[in-house]
Amino acid sequence: MNTEEKSSWTRYGRQMAIPEFGREGQEKLSRGSALVVGAGGLGSPLLYYLAAAGLGRLGIVDGDRVEASNLHRQILYQSADVGRLKAEVAAERLRALNPELEVDAYPFHLNSRNALDILAPYEVVADGSDNFPTRYLVNDACLLSGKPDVYGAVFRFEGQLSVFNGLDATGRRGPNYRDLHPEPPAAGTVPNCAEAGVLGVLPGIIGSMQAAEVIKLITGIGTPLIGRLFLLDASDFRSHSIRLPRRQGTSVSRLIDYERWCGIRGIPSKPPAEARQWAAAADAQWLDGRQPSERAETSLASAHIPLGELTTRVSELDPDRPLLVFCRSGQRSAAAVQQLLDEHDFREVYNLEGGLLAWKRAGFPLQESAC
Amino acid sequence: MKLQITAFGIAKDILGTARLQIELPEAATVAHLKEALERQFPQLAELKSLAVAVNQEYAPENQPLASSDEIVLIPPVSGG
DSSP states (O other): OOHHHHHHHHHHHHHHTSTTTHHHHHHHHHHOEEEEEOOSTTHHHHHHHHHHHTOSEEEEEOOOBOOGGGTTTOTTOOGGGTTSBHHHHHHHHHHHHOTTOEEEEEOSOOOTTTHHHHHTTOSEEEEOOSSHHHHHHHHHHHHHHTOOEEEEEEEBTEEEEEEETOBOTTSOBOOOHHHHOSSOOOTTSSOOHHHHOBOTHHHHHHHHHHHHHHHHHHHTOSOOOBTEEEEEETTTTEEEEEEOOOOTTOOOOSOOOHHHHTTOOOOOEEOHHHHHHHHHHHTOEEEEOSOHHHHTTOOOSOEEOOGGGHHHHGGGSOTTSOEEEEOSSSHHHHHHHHHHHHHSOOSSEEEETTHHHHHHHTTOOSSOOOO | OEEEEEEOHHHHHHHTSSEEEEEOOTTOBHHHHHHHHHHHOGGGGGGSOOEEEETTEEOOTTOBOOTTOEEEEEOOOOOO
């Protein structure tokens, strides 16, 4: 045994002692890689066990920050981490646990534009996300890149687990999320953890099972949960292992706008003529979100808050009064509309579609609105 | 025939119970079961892709049911 082998044995000896695992299994793990989408309740044990087991490279995608309400189940984080980016804290903890590990932190959300690039370097993907658009995105990105999607989801005392798009014994790709649920549920009909609640230990159980599946896929040991959906109700410990066939016609040719597809985030917007009519009828406030330097040219009479300052200056607006937001082309203001609706509970907000450029093209005067 | 149904996730809330008995004509299929449930519990229809497993196997809509079948309703779950 050389020095490297000795230190490997010291650290991983208890799993290398498993006859099917051995030195070969450990070597496969150390050369293996996985991307974990969502470093929350499922992602915490998943990442922790994969790092501890000696996986060579781990990617962490999560754009959220740690909140106090996460701490009962997201065991990667401690009270002092509240407010910090999860991906960064997680990377720190995992490096401290296992310095041999290569960790890539992606402290932003996976989306249709970045998903394929982010997935590319990893052998296996694990889905620990907490919303339907991301689950369909991860599934479809795995289909397009030919990677297995180790899926887990939790609800109160229940959990689900499967390996989607895995290579089965005959060398064919197994069923995927779209074979189980071809269509997403209508927006708002299935509550998430925040709305429905979840027992803290449930993602601990399911996330650990996901880690086991990742290890099995990478080492080739055992039979991964391909073509089967495992259901657990921990309240009475009833479980089912459902056989899942491939359907016809679930192939995917490109990534789409998953939020729109799931009926979420259709950003409310109105083209100039409609916006003009609506704003007058609703007695709406107008908000110019451009930078001061952009305003020199022209503007509509309106409140003016550069959108970068929106979070700190939002109190200058009345959340109960209808609001029309605009910028030069309507892109930045679209994001602001989403932010006002999601984070600041504005009652009725619209984006001026196409922004001031479209307004001017439509031939409307620049001095008519009132703030 | 009488069918025994086990519900998971939000389907448990909508049915108001984890285990439900429902009466259907002989030779009813999975589609008939879904229609009957959706008539009684209209919110189920909004789940769109409610999966049904019969005897531990994902069941297509045209699958006939028998009173001895073990039927499980699997709604979408997103939590993580």
